[in-house]
Amino acid sequence: xxxxxxxxxxxxxxxxxxxxxxxxxxxxxxxxxxxxxxxxxxxxxxxxxxxxxxxxxxxxxxxxxxxxxxxxxxxxxxxxxxxxxxxxxxxxxxxxxxxxxxxxxxxxxxxxxxxxxxxxxxxxxxxxxxxxxxxxxxxxxxxxxxxxxxxxxxxxxxxxxxxxxxxxxxxxxxxxxxxxxxxxxxxxxxxxxxxxxxxxxxxxxxxxxxxxxxxxxxxxxxxxxxxxxxxxxxxxxxxxxxxxxxxxxxxxxxxxxxxxxxxxxxxxxxxxxxxxxxxxxxxxxxxxxxxxxxxxxxxxxxxxxxxxxxxxxxxxxxxxxxxxxxxxxxxxxxxxxxxxxxxxxxxxxxxxxxxxxxxxxxxxxxxxxxxxxxxxxxxxxxxxxxxxxxxxxxxxxxxxxxxxxxxxxxxxxxxxxxxxxxxxxxxxxxxxxx
Numbered sequence: 001x002x003x004x005x006x007x008x009x010x011x012x013x014x015x016x017x018x019x020x021x022x023x024x025x026x027x028x029x030x031x032x033x034x035x036x037x038x039x040x041x042x043x044x045x046x047x048x049x050x051x052x053x054x055x056x057x058x059x060x061x062x063x064x065x066x067x068x069x070x071x072x073x074x075x076x077x078x079x080x081x082x083x084x085x086x087x088x089x090x091x092x093x094x095x096x097x098x099x100x101x102x103x104x105x106x107x108x109x110x111x112x113x114x115x116x117x118x119x120x121x122x123x124x125x126x127x128x129x130x131x132x133x134x135x136x137x138x139x140x141x142x143x144x145x146x147x148x149x150x151x152x153x154x155x156x157x158x159x160x161x162x163x164x165x166x167x168x169x170x171x172x173x174x175x176x177x178x179x180x181x182x183x184x185x186x187x188x189x190x191x192x193x194x195x196x197x198x199x200x201x202x203x204x205x206x207x208x209x210x211x212x213x214x215x216x217x218x219x220x221x222x223x224x225x226x227x228x229x230x231x232x233x234x235x236x237x238x239x240x241x242x243x244x245x246x247x248x249x250x251x252x253x254x255x256x257x258x259x260x261x262x263x264x265x266x267x268x269x270x271x272x273x274x275x276x277x278x279x280x281x282x283x284x285x286x287x288x289x290x291x292x293x294x295x296x297x298x299x300x301x302x303x304x305x306x307x308x309x310x311x312x313x314x315x316x317x318x319x320x321x322x323x324x325x326x327x328x329x330x331x332x333x334x335x336x337x338x339x340x341x342x343x344x345x346x347x348x349x350x351x352x353x354x355x356x357x358x359x360x361x362x363x364x365x366x367x368x369x370x371x372x373x374x375x376x377x378x379x380x381x382x383x384x385x386x387x388x389x390x391x392x393x394x395x396x397x398x399x400x401x402x403x404x405x406x407x408x409x410x411x412x413x414x415x416x417x418x419x420x421x422x423x424x425x426x427x428x429x430x431x432x433x434x
Contacts, residue, residue: 005032006041008062011049013231014192015080015103017143019047022079022109024133029110038066043075043113048082050158050335056082060094067096077101077113084162085337087121104148104164107132123149123164128204131173134180140385140413142181143190146174146215150194151201152234153272154261155339156301156332159194168199170207171215175222182224185413188383189219191230197237212237213245220251226415227383227398229253235260236274238283247290254291255325255400258284259299263315267304270343277314284322295399297326302360303353304332305343312356319363323371326426327364331357368425375401375428379419384411402427 005026009019022045026032035041044066048059059082066076075098078090084102091097099112102121107130112118128148149164150157178189193199199212212233219228228251233242235258246252258280262268265276287294300315319327331353334341382395382403393407395416404427405418422429 002031002033003042004035004040006035006038006044008044008046008066010047010058010062011080013143013190014145014194015047015049017145017192018080018103018106019045020143021106021132022047025107025109026113028133030113038069039071041070041074043077044070045077045079048078048080050081050085050162056086059086059090063094063097067094075099075113079103079106079109081159081162084121084123085158088119091117091119103162123162125164126167126204128167128169129173140186140383141188141190142178142186143192144174144177144181145169145193146191146196146199146230147193151198152195152274153339155270155272155343156261156304156335158335158337161337163194166194166198166202168201168203168210170203171210171218174215175218178219178225179222182222187225187413188227188229189225191215191219191228193230193232195232195234195237196230197233197242211241213242216245216249216252220249225251227251227253229255229400231257232259233257234274235280235283240286243283243286243290246287253398253400254293255295255297255398256287257297257299260315260318260322261299261301262304262307262311263318264307264311265314267307267311267314270306271301271304272339277318281318281321288322293399295325295401296322297328297400298322298324299328299330300360301330301332302356303348305340305346305348307348307356316360316363319360319367323367324364325368327360329357329360329364365425372423372425372428375420375423377420379417379433380428380430381415381417384414384416387412404429405432407432 007019009015023034046062077099078097079101081103083100090100098116099118101109101112104123104125105120107127108120112120147166147168149166150160151166197212199215200210261271261273263277380397382397384393384395386394387409391406392404393411394404396402403418417433418430419433420428420430
């Protein structure tokens with residue numbers, strides 16, 4: 001009988017892709033097969049995130065529950081970003097954890113899985129040219145890491161200390177991985193990196209200059225690949241060449257994530273984001289001008305240390321001008337190993353931060369309530385990718401609207417036109433157009 005593997009993934013898309021790599025490596029090299037039932041597993045892995053609020057408490061709560069539920073003899077491993085910065089302290093606090101593997105060390109999973117007490121967390125490790133085993137994929141979408149690590153020094157962010165310096169994965173490896181996925185039925189790929197449009201800044205070995213725009217062009221040449229998405233680009237690196245390629249390339253999804261973080265130039269400087277309010281608006285307006293159906297999503301942190309009422313009004317001003325289609329809102333919370341900890345004396349009262357967060361959320365709700373009804377009667381094209389229990393299917397448009405319609409599994413993987421008959425703030429519903 002094969003050994004069973006259960007993986008719990010917390011956090012971002014990169015963590016999700018890392019989990020797929022872990023699963024594929026263990027399937028190929030150690031004979032594990034995946035299970036969705038924790039109690040059946042011979043190996044339980046929690047792949048952690050350090051970005052969200054209270055990640056350490058979340059981690060130890062999760063592994064404590066796993067230890068109570070696991071069958072006798074089952075092993076527990078902790079991987080990912082929180083593993084990177086806590087390291088051996090995880091095993092000290094939870095001795096029933098068998099191994100710890102940092103976010104920069106995923107290729108070593110087959111080496112540590114059988115070594116009790118093993119801790120591999122070096123952020124100097126270079127996985128950029130490691131050819132991971134191919135994970136079994138029943139989806140029509142896949143995600144591919146194009147770089148590891150991050151060279152930015154955003155003062156609120158722990159990622160550079162958990163994932164190390166940025167290194168780009170060679171373009172030929174990326175293209176080959178996507179080609180294999182397309183050969184297996186994938187029609188859409190999401191390119192992942194901490195700052196995708198700084199791709200090509202550094203490789204493991206010397207090579208000719210190569211940009212993210214060039215990577216997009218090369219990937220677009222793959223026959224059978226219909227859509228390309230990516231996250232996250234950094235506003236600082238959104239030059240005209242990139243924006244123009246984004247606009248004219250028909251395979252690139254016309255939805256872009258532009259992390260604003262703050263609309264105040266003063267706070268952006270304190271965050272070490274590298275751009276100003278005016279630069280962000282210029283880039284957003286240029287894209288809106290070139291792409292009529294563009295959807296822009298963003299991240300915003302309110303109540304960063306030192307943020308005044310005037311700074312917060314700058315953020316609301318950008319939201320009003322850009323008219324973001326989706327906002328991931330956060331109230332600032334301190335993270336270990338970040339420069340913002342030095343700003344403790346400037347931290348904002350919790351009640352003030354909560355009030356600002358609520359005001360931002362309500363502003364965006366009002367915008368969506370006014371704008372989404374404009375989609376009524378429109379016909380959109382979606383890739384059907386999920387079967388729902390109520391006789392519906394769902395999929396996303398090219399510009400990443402989620403759409404529901406009546407249908408069965410015979411539509412999975414197909415592109416269909418849907419006329420919109422109902423709208424909510426976050427999704428659309430309609431009828432298939434013959």
